[in-house]
Amino acid sequence: MKKLRVGIIGMGVGEQHIAGFQNHPACEVAALCDFSAQKREMVRSKYPDMSVYENDEAILANPDIDIVSVASYDNYHYSQTAAAIRNNKHVFVEKPLCLYAKEARRIRSLLRERPDLKLSSNLIxxxxxxxxxxxxxxxxxxxxxxxxxxxxxxxxxxxxxxxxxxxxxxxxxxxxxxxxxxxxxxxxxxxxxxxxxxxxxxxxxxxxxxxxxxxxxxxxxxxxxxxxxxxxxxxxxxxxxxxxxxxxxxxxxxxxxxxxxxxxxxxxxxxxxxxxxxxxxxxHKGDLIYSFVDSIVNGSGADVTIEDIFKVMxxxxxxxxxxxxxxxxxxxxx
Ligand SMILES: NC(=O)c1ccc[n+]([C@@H]2O[C@H](COP(=O)([O-])OP(=O)(O)OC[C@H]3O[C@@H](n4cnc5c(N)ncnc54)[C@H](O)[C@@H]3O)[C@@H](O)[C@H]2O)c1
Structure with missing residues (x-):
């Protein structure tokens, strides 16, 4: 079966998401993104098989990416999560999901339009x-x-x-x-x-x-x-x-x-x-990822479900x- 291809935005704690996704046999980490040149240089040398981008669009609009992991600064979580969902991608987002209730409502309604998509958040x-x-x-x-x-x-x-x-x-x-x-x-x-x-x-x-x-x-x-x-x-x-x-x-x-x-x-x-x-x-900061990927592959419940995320937010x-x-x-x- 074709592996799910993962793109991760933000190489702070996001770098620790790599191991979380690599733990699951059904996916491969294909792309990394950071707007810091220093971080890009660091991950290029550590992960030579992965594509490394400066701009989040290279992941969010990439038709070859199935899962987006959002580990950018808090103020980008909403726009990146919403864009990923609009582009039919599953999302694992660092906490917080977003910064305003109206943003959470928007994400909720985007998910209602695409019930096949999974969302989880790193409430570790x-x-x-x-x-x-x-x-x-x-x-x-x-x-x-x-x-x-x-x-x-x-x-x-x-x-x-x-x-x-x-x-x-x-x-x-x-x-x-x-x-x-x-x-x-x-x-x-x-x-x-x-x-x-x-x-x-x-x-x-x-x-x-x-x-x-x-x-x-x-x-x-x-x-x-x-x-x-x-x-x-x-x-x-x-x-x-x-x-x-x-x-x-x-x-x-x-x-x-x-x-x-x-x-x-x-x-x-x-x-x-x-x-x-x-x-x-x-x-480990990537420990919730296995059940999230399982929820995509097997339709099982992730450790942190969509309901859990909206309740806590x-x-x-x-x-x-x-x-x-x-x-x-x-x-x-x-
Ligand atoms: N779940 C947890 O326990 C946990 C722990 C730490 C951080 N976090 C969350 O992770 C997120 C990142 O925090 P951090 O501690 O890793 O910060 P950090 O500063 O260590 O790393 C963030 C990295 O993301 C890059 N970045 C930020 N916004 C970007 C964007 N829009 N496009 C491309 N690159 C971008 C920055 O250049 C930086 O390299 C925050 O939302 C934070 O709340 C969660």
Whole structure:
């Protein structure tokens, strides 16, 4: 059978997508694109069998490309995803899918016109073995009934917003760039929907820098089955990158830690806890790609489905809206 031919735009994290696609026997990476000459030179020498382009059109309008992987700056995700779909290509897009609800609605309607096309997004924390173990424990009932779920996206790389492209593009959201991973994790772990959010943000740490948006956003989530949630996107934290996660159920509490996580099953201080030492984060950035390609080849479900992407983006749009106005916002599902 003819292999699916893949083109990847953006050679930062996008370079790590190469191995993800190469893992699947049904596809081959045919083309790479980056508007930086230095990056093009780097990938030309590392991957001599692949075509290397400066302009994204060479991939988006190329009739020989079946799958486009979008790993460009956030502000290009919408136009590149929409163009790829219009040109009948499947899309794997880095998070965030796009920057505005109206763009997400447009992508949704383009996909409705082409139901044969697949879309997935790199919400990679779902592939962390530790969180997979947690999901299994929740599904087995070990935590009882979940009632409160909290997570912090501690970025730990402040210079990326004060010096890099994230501070130079027209709009950057730490909710779409960071909290999106935690929101996805909480939706996946609870299997529930968020109805309403409230949120506040500040830029105390970066107000004298090129970065003009909130660098820290705290949000409270109300789920449809009464679970309460809290998500923080903290880009200014003075600590290394980390995902705090605390999942509270009527029978147990899971708390993530850098070395191991802990599962408490008693309120008795003497009872101790179970160590959950499955690797964290323990993921390769291309780990979601295999199931995405499988979904194209076999019609099976990708680990991150189209529904998942629009759900998580809808919640993130509500959080951004709430913190812009300082208060609450209903989640409008796209
Ligand atoms: N899922 C994850 O865990 C994860 C991790 C890191 C980055 N990301 C996402 O990946 C995207 C890229 O981030 P990064 O950290 O790799 O940035 P980066 O600066 O390291 O690399 C981006 C590369 O893409 C190129 N590029 C950007 N826009 C382009 C365009 N329109 N056409 C051609 N080339 C283009 C740049 O020249 C650069 O070489 C962002 O959307 C980011 O949110 C996701």
């Amino acid at each position: 924390l779902r592939k962390s073995e530790r969180f997979i173990r947690l999901k299994k424990m929740i599904d087995e009932g070990r935590l009882g009934c979940l009632y409160c779920v909290e997570g912090d996206y501690n970025y730990g790389r402040l210079q990326k917003i004060t010096e890099g492209w994230r501070g130079r593009i027209d709009f950057y959201s730490v909710v779409y760039g960071g909290a999106v991973h935690i929101v996805d994790l909480l939706l996946w772990l609870t299997g529930s929907r968020v109805v309403e959010v409230s949120a506040y943000g500040n830029n105390i740490s970066t107000r004298d820098s090129q970065f003009k948006y909130f660098d820290t956003v705290v949000s409270i989530l109300r789920f449809e089955n009464d679970i309460t949630g809290k998500v923080t996107s903290n880009y200014s934290c003075v600590c290394p990158h980390f995902h705090n996660l605390a999942i509270y159920g009527t029978k147990g509490t899971f708390v993530n830690g850098r070395e191991t996580a802990k599962l408490f099953c008693s309120r008795d201080p003497q009872a101790g806890f179970e160590k959950i030492d499955a690797p964290y984060p323990g993921v 809808s919640v993130c749009f509500a959080i951004e809206k709430a913190c812009q106005k300082g208060g609450a916002a209903e989640v409008e599902y796209i």
